Amino acid sequence: MSHSPHVAIAGATGAVGEEMLKCLEQRNFPVGEISLLASARSAGRKILFRGEECVVQELGHDSFKGVDIALFSAGGALSLEYGPSAAKAGAVVIDNSSAFRMDPEVPLVVPEVNPAAAQARPKGIIANPNCTTIITMMGLNPLHQKFGLRSIIASSYQAVSGSGQAGIEELSGQVQALTEGRDDLPQEVYPQQIAFNVIPHVDQFVEGGYTREELKMLNEGRKILGLPDLKVTCTCVRVPVYRSHSVSVTAQFATNPSVEEARLAYEGFPGVRAVDNPAKALYPTPLDTTEKDDCLVGRIREDLVMDNALALWIVGDQVRKGAALNAVQIAELI
Numbered sequence: 001m002s003h004s005p006h007v008a009i010a011g012a013t014g015a016v017g018e019e020m021l022k023c024l025e026q027r028n029f030p031v032g033e034i035s036l037l038a039s040a041r042s043a044g045r046k047i048l049f050r051g052e053e054c055v056v057q058e059l060g061h062d063s064f065k066g067v068d069i070a071l072f073s074a075g076g077a078l079s080l081e082y083g084p085s086a087a088k089a090g091a092v093v094i095d096n097s098s099a100f101r102m103d104p105e106v107p108l109v110v111p112e113v114n115p116a117a118a119q120a121r122p123k124g125i126i127a128n129p130n131c132t133t134i135i136t137m138m139g140l141n142p143l144h145q146k147f148g149l150r151s152i153i154a155s156s157y158q159a160v161s162g163s164g165q166a167g168i169e170e171l172s173g174q175v176q177a178l179t180e181g182r183d184d185l186p187q188e189v190y191p192q193q194i195a196f197n198v199i200p201h202v203d204q205f206v207e208g209g210y211t212r213e214e215l216k217m218l219n220e221g222r223k224i225l226g227l228p229d230l231k232v233t234c235t236c237v238r239v240p241v242y243r244s245h246s247v248s249v250t251a252q253f254a255t256n257p258s259v260e261e262a263r264l265a266y267e268g269f270p271g272v273r274a275v276d277n278p279a280k281a282l283y284p285t286p287l288d289t290t291e292k293d294d295c296l297v298g299r300i301r302e303d304l305v306m307d308n309a310l311a312l313w314i315v316g317d318q319v320r321k322g323a324a325l326n327a328v329q330i331a332e333l334i
């Protein structure tokens with residue numbers, strides 16, 4: 001691209017869309033022109049970008065004339081409907097929904113892990129992986145590069161902002177009601193009370209008792225790492241945390257890494273750091289990564305059940321690296 005690109009954001013008024021704008025600004029992405037697209041409800045709203053007011057427009061099939069890069073974060077149905085129009089108009093679509101992720105003609109990219117995949121995009125679409133999967137891949141890739149990943153057993157602790165503004169409001173509404181001694185808890189987003197509770201249910205249940213979120217870790221993890229035989233089992237859990245997902249992982253490798261070798265594997269890797277000093281109670285928590293770019297890894301130890309395996313704890317901001325930042329980094333790649 002020889003000129004400063006015209007960038008469009010479909011879903012610019014949503015939590016991830018707003019974070020995409022922040023990332024473009026903070027990383028000095030060379031935006032030539034910006035189009036902010038959302039529903040008719042938001043059309044006419046003004047949003048500040050680089051100190052200037054930009055007017056939100058209603059998303060339509062003709063929104064993409066002259067657009068070079070279209071970042072989509074308005075949900076899968078709208079990606080399916082408008083993504084191909086954007087690609088047809090000549091834009092490279094970077095889609096944050098799950099609509100195209102498993103399409104063999106659509107690359108699924110974490111720039112620190114498989115950047116080369118972004119170059120072959122026959123449909124003009126690149127998919128941004130699931131947030132929990134991105135964070136887990138960020139934590140495992142440095143170890144995979146050195147020791148050869150074979151299997152993953154994971155449990156996630158996922159923040160309510162993963163369900164958008166509605167999830168945040170449900171948690172704070174329930175906490176407020178309970179601390180005031182009321183029993184009229186607002187409950188529309190989650191199947192059970194989320195305040196002072198944990199819910200082992202993220203996304204819909206599908207075959208075998210797993211949820212779609214859990215199978216994303218399996219299918220998307222295999223595609224990103226190019227390991228079709230990677231074994232993955234996963235339990236995804238919603239926790240009463242506002243932002244940043246955590247993942248407890250037991251990972252098995254081809255060789256037998258020591259804890260010290262594993263910690264060293266993170267040195268020099270962009271976007272991920274080991275924060276691991278149990279003697280000083282030093283390990284990452286969701287508050288440590290909130291609104292930060294880097295994913296953090298701690299509690300690295302030899303697994304006591306499996307051979308060649310490590311147990312570890314990975315944390316990352318799912319709105320940022322798990323969605324908006326990853327999409328903007330893909331835009332930087334192209």
Ligand code: A2P
Binds near residue numbers: 012015074
């Ligand atoms: P709007 O704010 O106008 O509803 P979130 O996932 O945080 O709820 O954000 C969803 C994003 O997708 C918002 O920017 C929202 O715009 C946008 N969106 C939702 N429905 C439509 C639609 N029918 N057409 C265009 N954009 C939509």
